[in-house]
Amino acid sequence: MCGIYGITYSKYTSEQISEKLKRMDFRGPDQSAQKTFDNRIVFGHNRLSIIDLDPRSNQPFAFEEKIHIVFNGEIYNFKILKSELIKKGYQFRTESDTEVICAAYLEFGENLPNKLNGMFAFVIYDSINNRLFGARDRLGQKPFYYLLNRDGFEFASQLSTIQKYNSNLTISRKSITQYFAWGVVPDPYTIFNEVQKLPAGNCFTLDLDSNSLNITQYWDINNERNELFTGTYQEAKSALSELVQDAVKIRLYADVPVGVFLSGGIDSSLVAAMAQTTTNSQVKTFSVKFNEKGFDESVYAQKVANHLKTDHHVISCNYNEGLDLIDSFSHYYDEPFADSSAIPSMLLSKYTRKQVTVALSGDGGDEMFIGYQRYHWMKQVSALYKTPKQFRHITAFLLNALPHYKLKTIAKGLRFDDLDSLYLASVTGIDASWIQTDYDYLNVSERSYLEHNDKNIYERMSDFDIKAYLNWDINTKVDRATMAYSLEGRAPLMDYRVVELAQSLPTHFKYRGSKQKIILKDILYDHVPQEYFNRPKAGFTMPFSDWFRKELKDMVLSELNDDGLHxxxxINVSEVKLRIKQHMEGSWNRYPLIWKLLVLKQWLNKNGQGYSIA
Structure with a gap:
């Protein structure tokens, strides 16, 4: 796990590039270096040593003096690939996965990404063909930012690295609107008009003679139901169990200590169980607890840990430490990002790093196996969408007359024309009247995974969340939270083989009646008693709702006063002020909106000077 950087034209001095690398040195504190090729192309790298700790594997890395690479991530099948390449005559001088990528590029060319099982963002300088070739992993676990203009091409793992010493950027008004809706700036956009993200599952070639960039998609989820699993439920369970076991096993390989994030939920408990059965040593597991009532789930993690006999560690979160993380938030999430669970994720990573350098998580299970509560809510409301629109509107009118804000929210939801529109609104905000713009922030290409008729509504919602929410939000949150403390996060359930098998399973293997993630749960129950999980699903959240009315009230009211809001x-300032007032009075829980505005305001305070908004 590392930070990568590169530029194809002479714009910065060596000292300035060193400062650019220093801006993201938390991603790789073990070694930093830059190398210049042909007097104009510069590659830079910050290394977090995970596999083959010897300096021989430092980057930028050269292979047979034909190609050079900077690489961020891990390739979990690199040993298998290496064996195949040795049979083809390739010779290796390191034990790293970096060298294997280089040899595989010479062997497979632009088909290389399809050969890799891992999380990655890399760029290869192919001096033979005078081009750059790069790729980002299938689900977007590793970030890749780039800037292309008439002078050349610049790329980095962090947006702030490209931003540093670059005064020619403009803040994107459209991206701010997208952020208000989605809570993130969705791919391929960034907060700056001139910088973009390489979409997940895509690779590129840059012709260095013409400075022309060609981006192609090498992997995607199946948008149709033409490759269904044809076996029995037990056969599917056996196949999935074996696959998850292997996905965990190959992610336990490292030359540094490895642990597991354990929340006590289904997904992380399954990963911990598989890890404990795979290794002969006692697995270290980590969870976080909050002192506020209703937010402490650590007791469930402890129960699972006791059953699995892991070496479990509980990290306590208090108000002061949470406040410190809020203050440093924009340094790591270097464009606005409003998922408040990033804060406890950072705290968990901070203390986990004191004992291990790699941590496995259960991320991906909800998206792959129809596990979010909103899927079930959509099922419940779908019956109303089979009734005439007029009936729904009457129901909405009656609900809106009741005093509870949740009923008023449901009333707004019943006014949408169809379930697809309702689902988009449920993830972007049912009530967006406070956003003041003519820009259609719902116009993202990922909508195509939701708005078609080849799958049922539950599979389409799942597909959309894999392409949008998982990529834009979850993977960004985890990458930045872990890398802020030089901790590598690995997600076995995001192994593309698990994704493809999950995609092929009949819906009723995953979701039936009121039961969600059925097959994943049944695999877990072979390792941990089912009664441990007989409780409502909980999210990984902070007690911001209370904090904004109490400890953080002064901060909210000073940052989001009249001057700050303008x-x-x-935004519609009067509408926003009304919502803040509702929250402070306790009549409506508006903490997601307040947090969203605070994050943007903090980012603008630290980054807005000198940049125009266009």
Whole structure:
């Protein structure tokens, strides 16, 4: 796990590039280096040593003096690939996966990404063909930012690295609007008009003679139901169990200590169980607890840990430490990012790093196996969408007359034309009247995974979340939270083989009646008693709702006062003020909106000076 950087034209001095690398040195504190090729192309790298700790594997890395690479991530099948390449005559001088990528590029060319099982973002300088070739992993676990203009191409693992010493950027008004809706700036956009993200599952070639960039998609989820699993449920369970076991096993390989994030939920408990059965040593597991009532789930993690006999560690979160993380938030999440669970994720990573350098997580299970509560809520409301629109509107009118804000929210939801529109609204905000813009922030290409008729509504929602929420939000959150403390996060359930098998399973293997993630749970129950999980699903959240009314009230009211709100583009100030007032009075829980505005305001305070908004 590392930080990568590169530029194809002479714009910065060696000292400035060193400072650019220093801006993201938390991603790789073990070694930093830059190398210049042909007097104009520069590659830079910050290394977090995970596999083959010897300096021989430091980057930028050269292979047979034909190609050079900077690489961020891990390739979990590199040993298998290496064996195949040795049979083809390739010779290796390291034990790293980096060298294997280089040899595989010479062997497979642009088909290389399809050969890799891992999380990655890399760029290869192919001096033979005078081009750059790069790729980002299938689900977007590793970030890749780039800037292309008439002078050349610049790329990095962090947006702030490209931003540093670059005064020619403009803040994107459209991206701010997208952020208000999605809570993130969705791919391929960034907060700056001139910088983009390489989409997940895509690779590129840059012709260095013409400075022309060609981006192609090498992998995607199956948008149709033409490759269904044809076996029995037990056969599917056996196949999935074996696959998850292997996905965990290959992610336990490292030359540094490895642990597991354990929340006590289904997905992380399954990963911990598989890890404990795979290794002969006692697995280290980590969870976080909060002192506030209703937010402490650590007791469930402890129960699972006791059953699995892991070496379990509980990290306590208090108000002061949470406040410190809020203050440093934009340094790591270097464009606005409003998922408040990033804060406990950072705290968990901070203390986990004191004992291990790699941590496995259960991320991906909800998206792959129809596990979010909103899927079940959509099922419940779908019956109303089979009734005439007029009946729904009457129901909405009656609900809106009741005093509870949740009923008023449901009333707004019943006014949408169809379930697809309702689902988009449920993830972007049922009530967006506070956003003041003519820009259609719902116009993202990922909508095509939701708005078609080849799958049922539950599979389409799942597909959309894999392409949008998992990529834009979850993977960004985890990458930045872990890398802020030089901790590598690995997600076995995001192994593309698990994704493809999950995609092929009949819906009723995953979701039936009121039961969600059925097959994943049944695999877990072979390792941990089912009664441990007989409780409502809980999210990984902070007690911000209370904090904004108490400990953080002064911060909210000072940052989001009249002057502060008028500095924020694209909002209806009077509507926002009303919502803040509702929250402070306790009549409506508006903490997601307040947090979203605070994050943007903090980012603008630290980054807005000198940049125009266009």
């Amino acid at each position: 500095q924020i583009p694209n």
